[in-house]
Amino acid sequence: MTENVIIDPNLYFLGLLIPLFPLLGFLVNGLLGKFLPKASAGWIGSGAVLASFICVLYIFNSLGVNDVIRIDLFEWIVFSGIDISFGLSIDPLTVIMMLVVTGVGFLIHLYSIGYMHDDEGFGRFFVYLNLFIFFMLLLVMGSNFLMMFIGWEGVGLCSYLLIGFWFKNDAYNDAAQKAFVMNRIGDLGFLLAMFFILFQFGTLDFAAVERLAPSIAEHQGLITTIALLLFIGAIGKSAQLPLFTWLPDAMAGPTPVSALIHAATMVTAGIYMVVRSNVLFALSPIALNVILAVGVATSVFAAIIGLKQNDIKKVLAYSTVSQLGLMFVALGLGAFTSGIFHLVTHAFFKALLFLGAGSVIHALHGEQDIRKMGGLKKLIPITYITFLLASLAISGFPLLSGFFSKDEILAHAFQQNILIWIIISLSSLLTAFYMFRLVYLTFANSFRGTDEAKHHIHESPWTMTVPLIILCVLSVFGGLLGLPAVFHAQHWLAGYLSAVTDGSAQYLHHAEHLSHSMEIILMSIAGVGAILMILFARHQYVTKKQLPPADESLTGFEKLVANKFYVDELYERFISQPVFKMSEGFGGFVDKKILDRVVNGVGTVVDMSGKTLRLLQTGNTGFYIFAMVIGMIVIFIIRLLI
Amino acid sequence: MYTLIYTCCLGLLCLVGEILNLRKLLIPMILAGLAAIFVVNCMEWDAAGPVIIGGMDMSHMMRVDSYSIAFSGLSIFTAMLIFALTGNFYKNEEHHLSDYLAILVFVLTGALVLFSFYNLVMLFLGIEIVSISLYVMAGSRRQDIRSNEAGFKYFLMGSFASAILLFGITLIFGATGSFELDKIAAFASSGTDSTLLHIGALLVISGMLFKVAAVPFHFWSPDVYEGSPSLVTVMMSTLVKVAFFAAFFRLMSVGLSGIHDYTSDILSLVAALTLIAGNLIALSQNNFKRLLAYSGISHAGYMLLAVLSIENEASSALWYYGAAYVLATIGAFAVAIPVFYFRNDETIDAFNGLGKKNPLQAAFLTISMLSLAGIPPLAGFLGKYYIFSEAIRSGYIWLTIVAVLASIVGIYYYFKVILAMYTKDTVEPEVKSPMLYTVVMIVCVVLSLLLGVWPGPFTNLL
């Protein structure tokens, strides 16, 4: 990899501005919020993000494929053996992520203005959102692992704050806390990984680590440990098995939050991190296989659960988990670019889906159960159209963005392991099915709610619809970023990210490239499969007008699935409860009954012995003299014997 | 030497003063006299020659050296503090005042003899002067049955102990053919293994242990301390205790140093017992004087460490500890006696609410208690430190550990008093403590602070 560090004051300055704008927005809204008119908060927030989006665009077209901008602000933790600078660096991968973050971020800000306009916490919401954007940018821009970790935990904090945004509701607060703690579990792994790296290489700087990593290639154990610990972090952040349960609960937050944090950006941080340190992973086949396994398992598992969810946002949440799994499959296969590709497209259509869902919920004044919806296609047409297209994209309908990105991953899987190809194709078929189950139940047929509710339904304001339309466009044409060779176009994204991924290329075994015909066959299989699934869903829910039954009527496997395989309950039973029991045991028993008793016991013993000895003092002179005599006798005897 | 003579004269003067009806003047006179004697004593510091009487050298009887002068100075100063308290204490029994004062002065005389003795005869006489006078003083509240009891108990056990002491002295005489410390020391260190000497030494030590109230010869002290008039208790627990210890130390370090190995482990056993028993029993006491009696026993234990470790510094450690102990105790009593008087109660509850009613007194009593407990930066702490340091230096490690643990226990009962003052409440009115008492209290507390913060002049006194 030939990175040439360009020192251009303008770019340096712009790069610095990118995170500063959201920070500024955060400070302004946070500190001066109460002095400004309520509405302004939204515009300030959005403006800040827009500003940094523009900066990103500028950098995007002025940054060559092999260029890197390094922005070293100041020495952070520096003394013997440790040298961690507070610095940012911008390379193509970063740029892509920044584009997603700021671009999608801006649209969602805009959307939120409409969505949240009558919420009492309007200002606070944008404060948090800006803070999130700031941390997310730090995450993707950080020039070393610790900087990334700042962003990493920062976004965790923001997600905590935003999930619990409506803090009066205890359930929401629990969800928020759950999210934070589960992320923390991953973070511990990340932290330990950093210790290993720091100890091995004496630095946490990405470039340096990438340079030095091969030196320990022969220590498979070590490198695998590092990679796996890092991956644990990714698991926590990107909601993979077994730490995925927080994400569905995280839907407690306002819908734009779900769109931004829990679909488009934050949850993909894990992917970004793996790609960022792809060399480390590439050096450890074991780690890659683990990733692959986890990814596959997650994608199928989540897809299955998705089949039986009736909360519009929960369905999307599980599909997110499943899609993230798919991305990890890509990474596990060593197809880092494909992972990023799917990340980007997914960001588009999943954000769109959430926003659409938000628009639906907005229209229905907070109703989220799809069994109480239906027939909305005429009432909120824009939402319907965009939502439909997004669903097509995610289901892999030919020539839409999702089709290409997914297909690339499938192709890689096919090259390396036919079995994996089968499994993930299955999961993408499932995806297509539950997505359209969702679409049809929501929009098709006739409204199943009360007339009173129906009366209130209306299309959302432009601030909400515009982002929908833009995202819709993106998710339709997003595929252009990575047209496969079949279309006689070179894969743009792959080329753009080559500098990043080349480092690892040499360590990955490359199966021979598929023949075009084979690729076309695969594509058509996937496309046809998707379409068949969609038709099947239509048959089920439109023709037969089937309705998902009430939860309690479910039995057997369905019940299991509807209850998410009781994973939450298992964790509750086997982790939380024991810890609480321990807490009570330690606090109530060990601490009070044992340790404290021992300490007090000493005191008691001393006191009692005093009270006993005291009785010798009988007050009888005869006895005193007697005692003295005995004492003397004892002395003499001691002296005689010794 | 002159110190002794003048003190005797002072005692006689008291009696004369009685005859001349100068009761009012007595106490000022004594204080002035003691001050003068104190000066004289200090002047002897460098000019201490052999003791000459009627042209005869009495060096075989007593020697005035820095040791005796230092302790004399301390005890004279103590006596001044105590006499300052007598005025108000005895104001109800004026017709006996002069007698009491005279006897107390004679106690001081005996103490002076004890500091400078160089012959077992002198030791014996000194002890007896002090003891007999104290028997009287302890029983001096004749209508008070408790006082009688205290006096008689003290008398019985005291004379019993004296008899034992005498028996020991006799055996030593039998062994060495002399009463002079020099000769005894010479014989003892000559290495001739004489059982007579050993047994005699043990008996003498038992006698001394009784006088300093060490376990198992301590039984008299709590009862006597509790029963006697408070002022006498002060006298016994401060001046006299120090005097006996000084004598004990002199005996062990000069006379019997030759058989130190023979006596040391007996003594250390006794010291350990004393430390443990004294502190433990004190925990459950509710009567202030009795509490101080037990605490006095435990302090005897600490001082025994000094007696055990007979190095040069040990004497100054003993002196310093004695000083700290004396100051703290007198300071405490200077607060306590008026409280007892006004609240007519000698238990710890008498101090309830003192923190609110008399903040000054409470604060000073607190400081005295802290000093007794050995909390820095008060004198009590440095005193303990020296004693421990010397003991460790002389290799009594386990004994010192016992002492340390014991002093941890000790803290508790000193704090009982403090807690009573600050956490309990009372309906009793404020205590109006006489001016002289306040003065004494302030002097003691200030000194024990000074001694703790700036001990330079006093630490290497000897």
Next chain:
Amino acid sequence: MMTLLLLFVPLVSALVVYLAGQKLASKVALGLAVVELAISGIALSMYLKEGPEPFYVFHEWIASPKISFHLALDGLSLLLVILTNLLIPIIILSTFHRLIPNAKSYFALILMMQFALVGVFMAMDGLLYYIFWELALIPIYFIALRWGGPNRVPVTLKFFIYTLAGSLLMLFGFIMLYWYNPQQSFDIRELYNLAISGSNQSWLFWMFFLAFAIKIPIVPFHTWQADTYREAPTQGTMLLSGIMLKMGIYSLLRWLLPIVPLGVAQWGPLAITLCVVGIMYASIIAIKQDNIKNLLAYSSLAHVGLISAGVFAINLHGFQGSVVQMLAHGINVVGLFFCADIIFNRTNTLSIDGLGGIRNLAPKFSTMFMVILLGSVALPLTNGFIGEFLLLYGVYEYNIWLSAFAGLTIILGAVYMLRMYKKVMLGNTGTRVQSFPDLYWNEFLALGIIVVLVIVMGLYPKPVLEIAEPALQLILDKTIVQ
């Protein structure tokens, strides 16, 4: 000169405050504390310019036994002195808008405490240090005793005797050292170069370690802590948790490791294990605590466990981490206890059950509370993170598994802290929360300062690291056995 000023200004101020009378006491105290803070600021600038030399004070105090009035101010001491002088004004500030009976004694005692603490951090003669160490115990005892909660008498007495028991053992150890020292003195420079046999060193190690372990406290010597923190008045708790337990950790660094390196080599592993066990033990207990002060007490127990673990890891990273975390923890815990006090002052309860929903009554308060809380759960860009990162890294260098276990603290810490925040601040308005006026100016000021410190230290810890490094390097060299 500077050193003596630093040491004696608080003592004088204590007297002044006592004489100032009940009305003025608090304001005078605050003013004088600020003066002291200014002095330490000057001292800092002097240190940065001229290094430790100008702060060196040596007078013969007692000839025999040789005890000298020997003060010095290296980086380590300087930082802790600054921490002390920084927290005292905040602590005093926290009493405004509160009714304090017999205020003059209260503030006089607080300033006495400051005097003793500064002394502890600057004393370089064993016995002098010991005297200050003990002296620090008296004021806090009386503060807790006279202004404490309903159950204060037995609790404080237990605390006093327990800690004093430890320190008496330390005194014993010091005397041993004195006689081991051929020059026969307590001068730290000589104590650092003693050649003591391994077996004796392990005795000495225990004598000192117990004293410090009780003071810090390290599990299982902590049983006095929670009760005392709960019963003591808030300012007392702040002093105890914010500064006083730093005495213990500081002493580990200054008076234990370099003096008995062999003992440390022999028993250090046990000690560090105790610390790590303590971290998990305390964190787990904290989860289910109902009383806020108890919860904070246990959390603080967990934190100091980690700090001590870093010390016993015996490497520069651990040391640096412990120093940074000492400052961080001092600041955060004071802030947290102040928040607890604010809650108690408004709702008259500290039981989590009765509380809730304060968030929407007092946004300013809850925001600041949140920030400080994040600092104590070691979120990046807060002071807590720097400390815990370095500490865990130090422990990692010592032993990977230990650091993995110790690392659990960042999970458990999040659990109990957020649980507490959730139950106290969020959710529906609790039964005990009728009206909750937002921060008064003094509370806002105090918390504001703390919040700023939390962020600033997290953002730019470099100065702290640089100041501390030489001293720590020296200690490390003395500790590592060849």
Next chain:
Amino acid sequence: MDQLIFYTLSALTLVSALVVVFAKSPMYSVLSLIVCFFTIAGHYILLNAQFLAITHIIVYAGAIMVLFLFVVMLLNLNKESEQHKPLKLRIAATISAGMLFLTLIASLKSTQFVSFIAPPPSDMGIVENVGQKLFTDYLLPFEISSILFLSAMIGAVVLAKRDKKR
């Protein structure tokens, strides 16, 4: 001859002492104590301490015992049939005293003495020798003992004289 005297005297001494201890009535105790003292005086004479013997008789038999008698009469204790301590205690007392005796003897029996300046002058005990000693070497203690007397005297007076007020 001397031996015979010695043995009889010693026997008398011990027996009379025992009588003092065991006698029911105080009066008997007093009288037997007097006997005991006289026998001890006899011992003194045997041991060439003639002057001491005289003083002994004067001081003890003459002064102290009279004092005892006086008090016994005054408080007419002789009537008061004193009930003894419980048997247990008395046995304990006897045993402990016996043990003390045994231990002492056990440790003293094997004593060899400092070489004596033999033969001692047979007139060492007569007045001028003792007086010589007393007023030269022992002048200081002699003076000091006056203080003792004084103090004891005052004390006795203070304690014993009836209060006018009562």
Next chain:
Amino acid sequence: MGTVEHIIPLNWYIFVSTFLFCIGVMGVMFRKNGIIILMCIEIMLNAVNLLLVAFSAYSGNTDGQVFVFFIMVVAAAEVAVGLALLMSIYRNIGSTNIDVLNKLKW
């Protein structure tokens, strides 16, 4: 007369006086009448005196005899004070039984 030290070994005197001493000790523990106890103490003192005289006779230096004088002095003084105390007690409780004296204990 006056040659006893050549006929009778000193040990006999040690024996006798020790025995006497122990009788005294026993008496002190045995009786509870103050006066008798006082007498027993006198016995102890006299045992000491006897031993002293014996020693001085055998070692032929007068110091022992001189010491006896002082013991007598002290004995006299003690008796005086002791009886005085006893009187005042008798005045208060109408008895010389020392076992009554146990108001002060524990």
